Amino acid sequence: MIIGQIKDGIVLDHITAGKSMDIYNVLKLGKLDCSVAMIQNATSVKMGKKDIIKIGTLLDINLDVLGYIDPGITVNIIRDGKVAKRHHLWLPERVVGVIKCRNPRCITSTEVNAVHEFRLADKEKKLYRCIYCEHKAERK
Amino acid sequence: MRNLMNITDLSLEEIDELIATAEDIIANPKKYENACDHKLLAALFFEPSTRTRLSFEAAMQRLGGRVIGFSEAGSSSTAKGESLSDTVQTVGCYADIIVMRHPKEGAPVVAARRAGVPIINAGDGAHNHPTQTLTDLLTIWRSKHTFEGLTIGLCGDLKFGRTVHSLVAAMARYSGIKFVFIAPEELKFPRYIIEEELDTRGIEYKEVTSMEEAMPELDVLYMTRVQKERFFNEADYIRLKDTYILTPDKLEPAKKDMIVMHPLPRVNEISVAVDDDPRAAYFPQAKNGMFIRMALIMKMLEVTV
Structure with missing residues (x-):
């Protein structure tokens, strides 16, 4: 399968196979009017299978959010058809306003203006806890 | 400005300092009677409480x-x-310090972001209750004069009881501590706290269902009430509520210097016949709650005498 090179834009590489749709939704890529290509189950020497997303414009991406969803992603910033910058992601210490606490007893269930916020509690287990009630973040 | 959300917000040195102040207040109450002159405390209790609210007041x-x-x-x-x-x-516009109890977990964190004055968490749902833990620590200290090398039995509702979760988190920071969790299968101590607080530090613990089996080795027996409000099904509550009832007979094999603690209110879990036993520490514990809260208020308001 051939997908054209982009001149100025972003390539999200090394996405864990099957996670590209989550990223597409979280980054609201469906609302962009540029070209967006999503490749699923591409062959990867390192990972066996991987997903890739190519975005035909330069936009601000919240790297913390991406890091939370899939810390193995490589973010390539493309300018004039070349990789101008490459970010290797990490598990962020805080994830703000992205995931919601599912604990019905948490104050965020009634305090409508409270921003949902999670902190990295266990790096090895990729475990996040709500900063209010300390419940685990539920990953898909 | 400091807030107190969780007992682990306080370092061990700060806990020592609070206990030292509380001991001095007990010894010299007159010295402290004007310590907070012209200061105003707001007690915001979004759910009922007797002991905590009155002891703060x-x-x-x-x-x-x-x-x-x-x-x-x-x-x-x-x-x-x-x-x-x-x-x-x-309320932060009127008062110098706010004490709040709220049924929702994490409510004091929301409050602390907006209040502009120190916030003390006086209980947020089944989550944290740090001033109860300070009360428990002062009670253990006054009896044992150490926090190290103690074997602590926790008995009853260990699943929903916020006081036992906080006490374990607090005591797990001292060396040589051993925990004995005494609970029926349905009310066992949460696995995630064991993994995070005990396993990671290599702290010794065991889980038993028999109070009698655990009794001889304990330095502290911390009894808890099975809380009706935590059950969706009344039949389960009725089945479990009287699982453990401490009586003078059951205290027989216990050490002579063991102490029996309870955050109160009790229902049936400690027979009134135990009240006169010198090991019964639960009413002195309630009194200690007032002294340690005096020490805490002074610390949070940064007042000295």
């Missing part, structure tokens, strides 16, 4: 300060739909 008044507040959400603007954030921001 007594603590502030014994320090010469004054108290405003409400004792149920129905008598505050919450009943009109006001957010917690707006309520505390308003």
Whole structure:
């Protein structure tokens, strides 16, 4: 399968196979009017299978959010058809306003203006806890 | 400005300092009677409480300060739909310090972001209750004069009881501690706290269902009430509520210097016949709650005598 090179834009590489749709939704890529290509189950020497997303414009991406969803992603910033910058992601210490606490007893269930916020509690287990009630973040 | 959300917000040195102040207050109450002159404490109790609210009020008044507040959400603007954030921001304009109890977990964190004055968590749902833990620590200290090398039995509802979760988190920071969790299968101590607080530090613990089996090795027996309000099914509550009842007979094999603690209120889990046993520490524990809260209020308001 051939997908054209982009001149100025972003390539999200090394996405864990099957996670590209989550990223597409979280980054609201469906609302962009540029070209967006999503490749699923591409062959990867390192990972066996991987997903890739190519975005035909330069936009601000919240790297913390991406890091939370899939810390193995490589973010390539493309300018004039070349990789101008490459970010290797990490598990962020805080994830703000992205995931919601599912604990019905948490104050965020009634305090409508409270921003949902999670902190990295266990790096090895990729475990996040709500900063209010300390419940685990539920990953898909 | 400091807030107290969780017992682990305090370092071991700060806990030592609070205990030292509480001991001095007990020894020299007159010295502290004007410590909080012209200071105002707001007690915001969004759910009912007897001991915690009254002990905070007594603590502030014994320090010469004054108290405003409400004792149920129905008598505050919450009943009109006001957010917690707006309520505390308003109260923060009037008071020097806020003590709050709220049924929702994490409510004090929301409050602390907007209040502009120190916030003390006086219980947030089944989550944290740090001043109860300070009370427990002072009680253990006054009896044992150490926090190290103790074997602590926790008995009853270990699943929902916030006081036992906080006490374990607090005591797990001292060396040589061993925990014995005594609970029926349905009310066992949460696995995630064991993994995070005990396994990671290599702290010894065991889980048993028999109180009698555990009794001889304990230095502290911490009894808890099976809380009706935590059950969805009344039949389960009735089946479990009398699983453990401490009687003078059951205390027979216990060490002579073991202490029996309970955060109160009790229902049936400690027979009144145990009250006169010198090992019964639960009413002195309630009194200690007032002294340690006096020490805490002074620390949070940064007042000295």
